Amino acid sequence: MSIILTKEEAKKIIDKVLAFSKADEMSVSLGGSRTGNIRYARNSVSTSGESLDLSLAVTAVFGKRSGTATINEFDDKSLEKTVRRAEEIAKLAPENPEYVPMLGPQTYLETSTFSESTAKIDPDYRAKAAFESIDPCSKKGLTAAGYLEDSSGFNAMGNSKGLFAYNKSTSIDFSITVRTADGLGSGYAIRDFNDASKLSTKSATEIAMQKALASSSAKALEPGKYTVILEPAASIDLLQNMMRSMDARNADEGRSFLSKKGGGIRLGEKLFDERVNIFSDPSNPEIPKAGFSGDGRPQEKIYWIENGVVKNLTYSRFWAEKKGVKATPPPSGFIMAGGTESLADLIKGTEKGILVTRFWYIRAVDPQTLLYTGLTRDGTFYIEKGQIKYPIKNFRFNESPVIMLNNLEAMGVPMRIGGSLIPPLKIRDFTFSSLSNAV
Amino acid sequence: MKRRDFIQMSGLGMGAMMLPNIPIVGRSVSAEALMDGYVDVAVKKRLADAALNAAKAKGATYTDVRIGRYLNQYVVTREDKVQNIVNTESYGVGVRVIANGCWGFAAVVDAKSEADTARAAEEAVAIAKANAKLMTQPVQLAPQKGFGEVSWKAPIQKNAFEVPIKEKVDLLLGVNDAAMKNGANYVNSVMFLVNEQKYFASSDGSYIDQDIHRIWPIFNVTTIDPKSGKFETRRTLSAPMGMGYEYLQTNPSDKITGITTRYNKGYDMLEDVIAASKQAKEKLTAKSVEAGKYDLVLDPSHLWLTIHESVGHPLELDRVLGYEANFAGTSFATLDKWQSKNFNYGSKQVNLFADKTQVGSLGAVGWDDEGVKTKQWDLVKDGTLVNYQAIRDQAHIIGEKESHGCCYADSWSSVQFQRMANVSLAAGKTPLSVEEMIKDVKKGIYIIGDGSFSIDQQRYNFQFGGQLYYEIKDGKIVGMLKDVAYQSNTQEFWNSCVQVCDERDYRLGGSFFDGKGQPSQSSAVSHGSSTARFNGVNVINTARKI
Numbered sequence: 001m002s003i004i005l006t007k008e009e010a011k012k013i014i015d016k017v018l019a020f021s022k023a024d025e026m027s028v029s030l031g032g033s034r035t036g037n038i039r040y041a042r043n044s045v046s047t048s049g050e051s052l053d054l055s056l057a058v059t060a061v062f063g064k065r066s067g068t069a070t071i072n073e074f075d076d077k078s079l080e081k082t083v084r085r086a087e088e089i090a091k092l093a094p095e096n097p098e099y100v101p102m103l104g105p106q107t108y109l110e111t112s113t114f115s116e117s118t119a120k121i122d123p124d125y126r127a128k129a130a131f132e133s134i135d136p137c138s139k140k141g142l143t144a145a146g147y148l149e150d151s152s153g154f155n156a157m158g159n160s161k162g163l164f165a166y167n168k169s170t171s172i173d174f175s176i177t178v179r180t181a182d183g184l185g186s187g188y189a190i191r192d193f194n195d196a197s198k199l200s201t202k203s204a205t206e207i208a209m210q211k212a213l214a215s216s217s218a219k220a221l222e223p224g225k226y227t228v229i230l231e232p233a234a235s236i237d238l239l240q241n242m243m244r245s246m247d248a249r250n251a252d253e254g255r256s257f258l259s260k261k262g263g264g265i266r267l268g269e270k271l272f273d274e275r276v277n278i279f280s281d282p283s284n285p286e287i288p289k290a291g292f293s294g295d296g297r298p299q300e301k302i303y304w305i306e307n308g309v310v311k312n313l314t315y316s317r318f319w320a321e322k323k324g325v326k327a328t329p330p331p332s333g334f335i336m337a338g339g340t341e342s343l344a345d346l347i348k349g350t351e352k353g354i355l356v357t358r359f360w361y362i363r364a365v366d367p368q369t370l371l372y373t374g375l376t377r378d379g380t381f382y383i384e385k386g387q388i389k390y391p392i393k394n395f396r397f398n399e400s401p402v403i404m405l406n407n408l409e410a411m412g413v414p415m416r417i418g419g420s421l422i423p424p425l426k427i428r429d430f431t432f433s434s435l436s437n438a439v
Numbered sequence: 440m441k442r443r444d445f446i447q448m449s450g451l452g453m454g455a456m457m458l459p460n461i462p463i464v465g466r467s468v469s470a471e472a473l474m475d476g477y478v479d480v481a482v483k484k485r486l487a488d489a490a491l492n493a494a495k496a497k498g499a500t501y502t503d504v505r506i507g508r509y510l511n512q513y514v515v516t517r518e519d520k521v522q523n524i525v526n527t528e529s530y531g532v533g534v535r536v537i538a539n540g541c542w543g544f545a546a547v548v549d550a551k552s553e554a555d556t557a558r559a560a561e562e563a564v565a566i567a568k569a570n571a572k573l574m575t576q577p578v579q580l581a582p583q584k585g586f587g588e589v590s591w592k593a594p595i596q597k598n599a600f601e602v603p604i605k606e607k608v609d610l611l612l613g614v615n616d617a618a619m620k621n622g623a624n625y626v627n628s629v630m631f632l633v634n635e636q637k638y639f640a641s642s643d644g645s646y647i648d649q650d651i652h653r654i655w656p657i658f659n660v661t662t663i664d665p666k667s668g669k670f671e672t673r674r675t676l677s678a679p680m681g682m683g684y685e686y687l688q689t690n691p692s693d694k695i696t697g698i699t700t701r702y703n704k705g706y707d708m709l710e711d712v713i714a715a716s717k718q719a720k721e722k723l724t725a726k727s728v729e730a731g732k733y734d735l736v737l738d739p740s741h742l743w744l745t746i747h748e749s750v751g752h753p754l755e756l757d758r759v760l761g762y763e764a765n766f767a768g769t770s771f772a773t774l775d776k777w778q779s780k781n782f783n784y785g786s787k788q789v790n791l792f793a794d795k796t797q798v799g800s801l802g803a804v805g806w807d808d809e810g811v812k813t814k815q816w817d818l819v820k821d822g823t824l825v826n827y828q829a830i831r832d833q834a835h836i837i838g839e840k841e842s843h844g845c846c847y848a849d850s851w852s853s854v855q856f857q858r859m860a861n862v863s864l865a866a867g868k869t870p871l872s873v874e875e876m877i878k879d880v881k882k883g884i885y886i887i888g889d890g891s892f893s894i895d896q897q898r899y900n901f902q903f904g905g906q907l908y909y910e911i912k913d914g915k916i917v918g919m920l921k922d923v924a925y926q927s928n929t930q931e932f933w934n935s936c937v938q939v940c941d942e943r944d945y946r947l948g949g950s951f952f953d954g955k956g957q958p959s960q961s962s963a964v965s966h967g968s969s970t971a972r973f974n975g976v977n978v979i980n981t982a983r984k985i
Contacts, residue, residue, distance in 0.1 A: 253624075365904060
């Protein structure tokens with residue numbers, strides 16, 4: 001059996017499993033993937049490998065009791081055995097008072113998440129990709145450490161109420177850190193795509209090389225509040241953490257940055273600069289996503305923040321039913337609308353500021369205000385009169401994305417990063433609280 | 440399972456996000472099924488020998504085979520509800536070889552026959568030979584004698600997997616009920632159990648059968664003041680332990696009383712949640728800290744994480760050498776500092792040691808995942824850096840003839856590599872209690888429990904928070920503080936250590952989720968210490984308005 005089943009093949013197996021059911025409700029999810037990777041450090045490949053996975057999970061429900069069993073064999077006998085096991089587990093499970101009956105048939109957006117160029121990647125491709133990254137570094141006396149991972153696969157689900165969903169997808173992720181031989185300079189670049197033909201490990205490495213060379217012998221600046229230009233690799237984690245905190249139940253329960261003083265939630269309030277627009281759209285061609293969420297709910301285009309106003313929150317199906325609202329699932333990836341300027345334009349328009357390549361070790365400090373701490377890493381530069389003047393030592397920051405998106409100065413053209421589209425952001429009064437000697 | 444997945448599924452994240460769908464690692468089975476399925480040692484030896492012979496026949500100069508059965512159980516609750524019960528089992532075989540001087544690895548799920556393991560061995564040799572073409576230097580493996588057929592079993596008293604689910608559910612729902620009755624608005628609690636049944640065989644002549652158990656009962660209570668819109672949380676003061684269910688049966692000698700009760704080798708979850716609920720309420724009106732320099736008195740339930748980040752990680756030899764440069768980072772503790780024999784890591788009071796043997800610790804095993812007998816060794820002696828953590832293919836780099844025995848893989852399907860041993864701060868040699876330590880502090884903060892943590896990629900600059908902060912004025916605890924975090928630099932911090940309480944106060948903390956490598960692997964590790972005092976540390980106020 002191939003690892004990547006067609007829609008018809010997947011449906012046939014799921015229907016067969018559902019036919020064995022004696023439960024009140026049953027859902028089946030089936031997924032297969034081929035994942036490969038290559039890792040290198042000190043200009044030499046350290047590990048590489050490939051793994052195949054095809055597995056099926058059955059959830060049986062009796063009343064409000066549910067049980068799940070999984071299997072990676074697909075003959076009739078194994079499938080039936082798995083159904084019986086899920087049913088046994090369900091019967092022994094305690095009742096879940098928050099159980100919501102399964103969804104019926106749904107309509108999903110058709111999206112294009114699969115690319116043949118990624119699906120055909122083989123060990124030779126990975127070795128060549130690593131070579132094209134290591135070779136220019138060794139030739140310049142620099143040290144490369146990088147990681148490439150590619151995956152192609154499918155996900156399908158179906159249930160006894162007639163729901164069926166199928167999606168085939170590919171992905172490739174690449175990151176590279178280049179360090180100078182004396183250990184005084186370090187640069188970084190990261191890329192991710194559905195379509196591997198868009199990736200050049202060589203050109204990403206060249207950026208990391210430039211940053212490594214340019215960041216050597218950094219000067220120390222006093223910690224304090226600075227205007228910063230955050231490259232998308234820097235802002236992604238803070239923004240992603242904020243998006244993951246937009247759960248309605250936590251807000252309703254009074255334990256979220258979206259909970260209101262005196263009770264209630266801040267839905268509909270203007271919490272950010274009016275130029276802040278964040279939405280998700282599974283059919284965006286640059287970050288295409290499956291048209292359905294993990295529990296079968298449709299993923300649609302939806303605004304989370306529009307003109308600085310909180311427009312929508314994410315809901316579990318239980319909480320939505322309790323509140324009598326639409327059960328909007330959390331998105332996988334989001335888009336922050338930006339401007340038309342390039343990163344170079346943003347630098348040119350900056351009188352005094354700091355360019356940040358990336359942040360590292362970001363951890364929540366206070367969930368009440370979404371205060372996070374972390375550090376700059378792998379290329380931090382001082383900007384004066386529109387030009388990069390010199391590299392500076394890394395800083396620790398203590399900042400909230402909510403405050404940050406109120407202190408917005410300018411935005412550049414969004415680029416894909418970690419499955420989202422994010423513009424470079426120019427932010428005033430960004431709080432750096434101490435210096436780090438780390439390179 | 441990644442740490443983030445676990446935090447999300449258990450509802451213990453700062454945002455208390457609750458995802459009822461638990462990511463399943465391995466296959467999901469019934470609790471009863473976990474009790475069957477022990478693979479007989481004779482069968483494992485046959486499977487291993489088939490791989491050893493097949494690899495040798497294909498030209499391998501060294502081979503090791505790991506046959507692993509990994510069991511997890513999670514019981515997840517909130518308030519009066521059981522949200523999920525998950526039992527997982529994962530079984531397979533990983534074969535690692537050296538051929539043409541290069542490592543190769545292949546793994547096979549559900550290996551049932553000698554043909555399965557032989558095929559994995561042949562594939563590993565083929566991969567090694569292919570990778571050898573890109574190799575710059577052949578592997579230098581420190582010699583290791585074979586131990587023959589041996590076994591090691593964690594010294595547990597009560598296998599937690601044998602305790603009925605109902606008993607665990609009743610305990611957690613009882614804990615939640617106590618929280619709600621004592622002022623909590625919300626409570627999440629989780630029981631997390633691990634059993635690793637590992638068999639290791641190598642071409643050195645070792646056949647090692649090991650049975651490892653871990654337990655981690657946890658909760659998080661939240662209190663809310665709707666008027667001000669503020670909320671506070673207090674997490675459990677339990678530690679994840681290399682123990683059985685006996686960890687939940689406390690004796691008076693396991694309790695350290697004081698401003699709040701802390702726990703050693705037995706954890707009273709019910710008592711802790713009652714204290715936590717009251718303290719989370721007290722936090723709502725606690726004084727916001729004034730930023731500045733304070734003498735810090737750090738409880739072991741807090742200090743373990745500072746040790747983990749600022750000592751455990753920078754002294755991992757692979758990080759020092761640059762193998763983790765693209766992910767976890769490198770280290771400030773470079774080889775020249777170690778070679779100088781006078782690098783002042785900390786004050787004279789600071790003695791830090793690594794070990795894989797402490798009873799009840801998460802890292803304790805008889806042999807590591809490349810067949811090396813485990814031991815204890817010094818990292819920092821009387822304040823001076825003296826060693827790193829190294830495995831068989833690294834020992835020669837620091838002039839040693841044998842590995843330290845800290846090689847680990849998180850699954851049969853993952854390649855083993857150098858992982859952190861338990862790294863601990865030795866107890867002070869002069870008799871000193873916590874009360875005596877506090878008595879001498881003029882302006883200080885006493886911190887209990889671990890909180891927010893962040894450190895740079897070379898392990899210089901860090902920031903830590905906690906669960907409970909108490910202000911010390913002129914030798915006395917005068918009240919609770921909030922919005923506290925301290926920032927320091929590793930070398931400066933350990934040099935500001937002026938006192939460590941004696942061994943009566945020595946306790947373990949730790950984590951199931953130390954992450955390293957790409958693709959990332961999780962490792963469980965403990966860190967022991969007694970309460971310690973650090974003078975003049977920079978404390979910041981973390982309160983903000985949005």
